[in-house]
Amino acid sequence: MLSSVTAEMQRTGIRRLAVLAGEPDWCYQQAQQWRAALTGDWLCLSEDPQLPNSVAPSALRNLLGQEFRHAIFDARQGFHSEAFAALAGTLSAGSWLLLLTPPWDAWPQHPDSDSLRWSESDAPIATPHFVAHLQRQLCADRQLLLHRQHQPCRQPTPLTLPDWRPVGAQQQRRLLHHFLQAQPGIYVLTAARGRGKSALAGMLMQHWPGRCLVTAPAKVSTAVLARFAGERFVFIAPDALLASAAPPEADWLIIDEAAAIPAPLLQRLITRFPRVLLTTTVQGYEGTGRGFLLKFCAALPQAHFYQLEEPLRWRQGDPLESRIHAALMLDEATGVANRASPQALTISACGRDNGPRLLALYQLLTSAHYRTTPLDLRRLMDAPGQQFIAAESACGEVSGAAWLVAEGGLTAALAWQVWAGLRRPRGNLVAQSLAAHAGFPQAAQLRSQRISRIAVAPGLRRQQVGRRMIDAAREQAQGLDYLSVSFGFTEELWRFWQRCGFTLARIATQREASSGCYSAMAIYPLSEAGKQLSQQAEQQLARDLYWLQPLIDQPIPLTIVSQQALDEADWLTLGGFAFAHRSFEVSLPALGRLLLVTAQGEELALYRMIMQRQPPASLAAALGLSGRKALLSHWREEAQQLMRLLDATRCDRLRDAIARKLIDGN
Numbered sequence: 001m002l003s004s005v006t007a008e009m010q011r012t013g014i015r016r017l018a019v020l021a022g023e024p025d026w027c028y029q030q031a032q033q034w035r036a037a038l039t040g041d042w043l044c045l046s047e048d049p050q051l052p053n054s055v056a057p058s059a060l061r062n063l064l065g066q067e068f069r070h071a072i073f074d075a076r077q078g079f080h081s082e083a084f085a086a087l088a089g090t091l092s093a094g095s096w097l098l099l100l101t102p103p104w105d106a107w108p109q110h111p112d113s114d115s116l117r118w119s120e121s122d123a124p125i126a127t128p129h130f131v132a133h134l135q136r137q138l139c140a141d142r143q144l145l146l147h148r149q150h151q152p153c154r155q156p157t158p159l160t161l162p163d164w165r166p167v168g169a170q171q172q173r174r175l176l177h178h179f180l181q182a183q184p185g186i187y188v189l190t191a192a193r194g195r196g197k198s199a200l201a202g203m204l205m206q207h208w209p210g211r212c213l214v215t216a217p218a219k220v221s222t223a224v225l226a227r228f229a230g231e232r233f234v235f236i237a238p239d240a241l242l243a244s245a246a247p248p249e250a251d252w253l254i255i256d257e258a259a260a261i262p263a264p265l266l267q268r269l270i271t272r273f274p275r276v277l278l279t280t281t282v283q284g285y286e287g288t289g290r291g292f293l294l295k296f297c298a299a300l301p302q303a304h305f306y307q308l309e310e311p312l313r314w315r316q317g318d319p320l321e322s323r324i325h326a327a328l329m330l331d332e333a334t335g336v337a338n339r340a341s342p343q344a345l346t347i348s349a350c351g352r353d354n355g356p357r358l359l360a361l362y363q364l365l366t367s368a369h370y371r372t373t374p375l376d377l378r379r380l381m382d383a384p385g386q387q388f389i390a391a392e393s394a395c396g397e398v399s400g401a402a403w404l405v406a407e408g409g410l411t412a413a414l415a416w417q418v419w420a421g422l423r424r425p426r427g428n429l430v431a432q433s434l435a436a437h438a439g440f441p442q443a444a445q446l447r448s449q450r451i452s453r454i455a456v457a458p459g460l461r462r463q464q465v466g467r468r469m470i471d472a473a474r475e476q477a478q479g480l481d482y483l484s485v486s487f488g489f490t491e492e493l494w495r496f497w498q499r500c501g502f503t504l505a506r507i508a509t510q511r512e513a514s515s516g517c518y519s520a521m522a523i524y525p526l527s528e529a530g531k532q533l534s535q536q537a538e539q540q541l542a543r544d545l546y547w548l549q550p551l552i553d554q555p556i557p558l559t560i561v562s563q564q565a566l567d568e569a570d571w572l573t574l575g576g577f578a579f580a581h582r583s584f585e586v587s588l589p590a591l592g593r594l595l596l597v598t599a600q601g602e603e604l605a606l607y608r609m610i611m612q613r614q615p616p617a618s619l620a621a622a623l624g625l626s627g628r629k630a631l632l633s634h635w636r637e638e639a640q641q642l643m644r645l646l647d648a649t650r651c652d653r654l655r656d657a658i659a660r661k662l663i664d665g666n
């Protein structure tokens with residue numbers, strides 16, 4: 001029976017899901033029977049290393065661009081949704097994907113080990129909303145095989161389909177012809193999995209009269225490309241390409257799986273070659289996913305965009321692809337929610353009880369917000385401490401969405417330990433960062449809500465919908481101390497947050513990988529304590545920018561305060577550096593002020609780093625130090641000496657005060 005169904009799937013070019021739900025041993029034995037009955041690769045994604053051929057779900061990056069026959073996805077302990085989607089994309093026509101789950105009825109209450117990645121809890125939590133959604137999807141799909149322990153196995157409904165042959169690659173041929181005539185420029189090719197992107201890139205290498213190079217996050221994922229390029233295949237890893245001062249000569253650089261390469265690296269790669277072809281899947285589970293299109297490509301106005309629609313690894317309308325796309329909401333929302341009139345939208349808090357509205361909210365966020373990935377679907381459905389605000393039309397279309405996360409409430413001692421660089425418990429992104437980086441331990445103690453995502457449907461932007469959602473967020477957060485947000489700094493976004501009344505509290509000096517922007521944090525005070533925090537943070541940032549702006553190659557539109565005398569807060573920061581573990585980067589402005597006040601010169605390593613910007617590696621070498629760690633200890637000692645030079649008694653008192661705060665917070 002199984003082999004005839006499988007042969008039929010092979011003939012018609014489809015793949016199917018088989019769900020095996022039961023006790024762990026039962027699932028395992030069932031999987032072994034399948035494996036014995038059907039020949040194939042039987043790659044197994046599992047946390048359980050005992051399973052034959054098993055790979056940890058976290059290694060999903062290596063699956064991009066690869067191809068297998070039959071696979072097992074082990075969700076008995078936890079459901080890693082991106083790995084599930086990535087694995088399904090690798091399966092060739094005629095394959096089965098076995099999904100092993102906990103016993104069906106117990107599954108919604110079963111602690112899910114994957115939740116450790118996204119729930120910010122210390123132990124795995126049950127994920128009833130996501131499991132209920134998945135179970136609804138699986139039950140409704142008559143194309144999958146559903147075998148629940150102690151119940152008869154439900155076979156897929158047979159399909160009557162003509163034979164399938166992976167031929168119709170017409171679109172691919174047309175694009176090849178086009179690229180073979182291409183003028184210098186940037187070309188972006190996107191498609192869902194298995195549409196022939198890599199093969200097309202390989203054919204370009206094969207037929208281009210000059211030289212082409214290929215780069216990708218992992219060489220293992222370029223197997224198909226290499227096959228189609230034949231002996232003209234030349235691979236160079238991204239780091240190696242950037243390491244050489246003069247890049248190798250080539251007419252084309254092909255960047256395969258580009259969304260899995262951090263944006264700042266991509267930015268540098270694309271400037272080095274006359275023609276660049278970026279190919280990628282943009283379903284959100286491969287690196288920066290949709291962020292690649294929404295953020296990186298949107299900033300390339302001169303780029304040319306192409307898509308491949310028709311699958312080549314399996315038949316169009318394949319049951320496995322359809323199910324995975326529907327279950328994990330991977331399809332782009334088409335023209336949703338742009339039609340409503342902004343004035344007629346109702347803005348209101350939205351709970352998890354209304355499943356369809358929650359899914360519509362997620363769909364809007366995935367299509368409009370570059371950071372949203374399938375991991376967020378899980379977080380949105382089941383993580384504790386989440387709140388949502390939706391902007392809805394009268395007919396229930398969601399045109400705007402804001403997602404808020406509870407933060408803060410740490411004990412005083414823990415907040416000071418975070419400040420001192422000793423502890424970094426899960427969660428509390430902004431609250432902890434304001435303590436650890438900006439130097440405000442009270443920020444982690446106060447109760448706040450972080451706006452983790454906000455998006456408005458493209459056709460309704462600049463009509464005050466975003467601002468009204470923030471107003472609503474403020475209303476429902478009464479009683480807390482502040483609202484916060486962390487965002488990739490662009491002038492436009494900053495203007496939005498500023499117009500919503502937020503104060504900039506921190507800006508990083510490194511660009512973040514996913515957006516290529518400097519990450520910034522802003523807060524809106526709600527209580528008296530929140531107000532004090534926001535004022536202090538604003539004043540301190542204006543002083544710190546004197547040191548930070550030269551490290552940031554983008555003007556930050558704040559007035560820089562040039563008065564750089566040491567104040568009380570600086571002493572505390574310096575104490576945190578000299579006597580605890582606060583990092584050099586976050587202490588830099590206070591250390592700079594210390595150098596100015598003590599008028600020290602280049603006999604100090606701190607001076608050579610901060611004032612002369614000598615690279616740490618050569619500085620360590622010049623001082624005969626073994627590396628960065630030794631250099632840091634050296635800097636800490638120098639800071640102590642300078643502080644003593646100014647006021648030895650104050651210095652001792654400060655050291656004792658910090659030691660006390662780390663123990664009892666007082």
Ligand SMILES: CC(=O)SCCNC(=O)CCNC(=O)[C@H](O)C(C)(C)COP(=O)(O)OP(=O)(O)OC[C@H]1O[C@@H](n2cnc3c(N)ncnc32)[C@H](O)[C@@H]1OP(=O)(O)O
Pocket residue numbers: 368369370451452453454455456457460461462463464465466467468485486487488491492493495496497499500
């Ligand atoms: C934590 C995070 O999620 S950060 C990422 C934010 N989200 C995104 O980037 C997703 C894509 N962008 C969007 O969905 C929207 O542009 C949002 C959510 C940022 C803003 O929502 P909108 O409804 O367009 O903003 P809204 O109309 O309420 O703007 C209020 C004010 O902010 C300022 N503002 C908003 N957008 C812009 C912009 N693109 N450029 C300059 N100023 C802007 C303006 O002063 C505006 O008032 P005005 O139009 O009267 O001058």
Ligand SMILES: Nc1ncnc2c1ncn2[C@@H]1O[C@H](COP(=O)(O)OP(=O)(O)OP(=O)(O)O)[C@@H](O)[C@H]1O
Pocket residue numbers: 064065066067089090166169172191192193194195196197198199200224281312313
């Ligand atoms: N022109 C073609 N002729 C024959 N087979 C092809 C052709 N183009 C692609 N294929 C086959 O179709 C399958 C999918 O192609 P390819 O790997 O290029 O797709 P992709 O879009 O890069 O997929 P992924 O997103 O999974 O990396 C491969 O098995 C490939 O060998």
